[in-house]
Amino acid sequence: MPICFFIPSHITDHLARAARAQGLDADAAQRTAVASAAVRQQRRTMAATSLVAVTAPIPGRGDRQIFDDRGTFETGVRPVRGEGDKPVNAVNVNAAHDALGATRDFYREVLGRDSIDNAGSTLIGDVNFGDSYGNAFWDGTRMVFGNGDGQVFQDFTRDVGVCAHELSHGVTQYTAGLAYTEQSGAMNEAFSDIFGACVDQYVHKLDAGEHNWLIGEELMAERMYGEAIRSMAHPGTAYDNPVLGKDPQAAHMSQYVPNGDPHVNSGIVNRAFYLTAIELGSFPAARVFYAALRGLWPRAQFTDGAYLCAEQARILARDGRIGRNAPQTVRAAFRAVGIN
Ligand SMILES: [Zn+2]
Structure with a gap:
């Protein structure tokens, strides 16, 4: 099961090389490239140690749960908005909540699918991951959004297609399981x-x-x-x-x-x-x-x-x-x- 990044490595690597000459935040670009590589390696190691890389679905009602990772490179740091909770005072938390909801509703209404695993699994989204992190990814269980550096990329919750793209990797994982090569x-x-x-x-x-x-x-x-x-x-x-x-x-x-x-x-x-x-x-x-x-x-x-x-x-x-x-x-x- 691969880590599925929204921004491919040929872009993050180019950005890391070009950032300084282009007057951009070179440190942020470098951190993004390195963090993406580290997350990728972590996943490879996990996949290698357990050949049957199956993530147990969480049967449920397709509820949403948003976490604030508070600028760390950890996930699930602090729960900030769950299903039925009122909007909070953070634009990207609410945007992530809405994007997870729109994706869930599209799958239910248009394709007749009940959440990612077709068994109402909880949809988990993390915002404020890393430091000006210029990427978003699906790690096999959750959807993680970086903030971007504000110069090249904005907050990754801004584009609903990012969230839908990443959650769809989850759908593929639970259906065809297409090998990532x-x-x-x-x-x-x-x-x-x-x-x-x-x-x-x-x-x-x-x-x-x-x-x-x-x-x-x-x-x-x-x-x-x-x-x-x-x-x-x-x-x-x-x-x-x-x-x-x-x-x-x-x-x-x-x-x-x-x-x-x-x-x-x-x-x-x-x-x-x-x-x-x-x-x-x-x-x-x-x-x-x-x-x-x-x-x-x-x-x-x-x-x-x-x-x-x-x-x-x-x-x-x-x-x-x-x-x-x-x-x-x-x-x-x-x-x-x-x-x-
Ligand atoms: Zn992808």
Whole structure:
């Protein structure tokens, strides 16, 4: 079970190298890069010591619990807002509470899923993790938000898509369990972007044709305005600047990077989803991809994902829950990105 970071290491590393020359908080950038590496190593060690890395679900009612980590690199430091509690006097606590709620409601209403484990598990969110920490992650049990340095990234609770992306790693963990490497890893990342974008559309009441299909754009501080972390419509075009570097995401199988970061190769599947959503609408497309996710397995390949998406589209179309030409739309979308 991997630690799933929102900002991939090619960005945090570039930022750490470029920060001083760009007049940014170089210490914060360095701390973020080092802390991300440390959390990653901790997870590797844990996974290595217990080969069956299963996290017991907490059966419940899908309640939310927010913790304030008070600038430490620990999680679960102080509970500050639970389900049914009134808003508190901290913008990011309330934003995290709302983002967890929006993600939970999207899964329940649109996909018929009961919280992350489909058994009403408690949704846990941590804010104020680390010191100007420029990342957010899902650690297998909880969603952790950094504050950002305020120059490159704002507080990670500001973009509901961040939370939805990370919690969706939890959904994948409890369904397909896609291994975080090569094509299965790229699909793991893609499903998080797919449902992350859908929750963003759910909150802002947008459909496929109205959304900009950018991931992480609401996270950007003023200096980075207009840039994003990923583009689902046009992978590889989200950013290009001296601070973050240049977006390396693949948009087609011909650009697949063997042994590459899952965040790079995920662009191929992201674009297949975008092409499907433009034709079918985002939520019908999400139902197709979610049904496929539930049938996938840890070492599944892109062609397995494409096949299951088309099969699920056929079943949903047969039952009148989606347009009749959905299977053909899905196949055409995957073929357009070189997956046959
Ligand atoms: Zn991710």
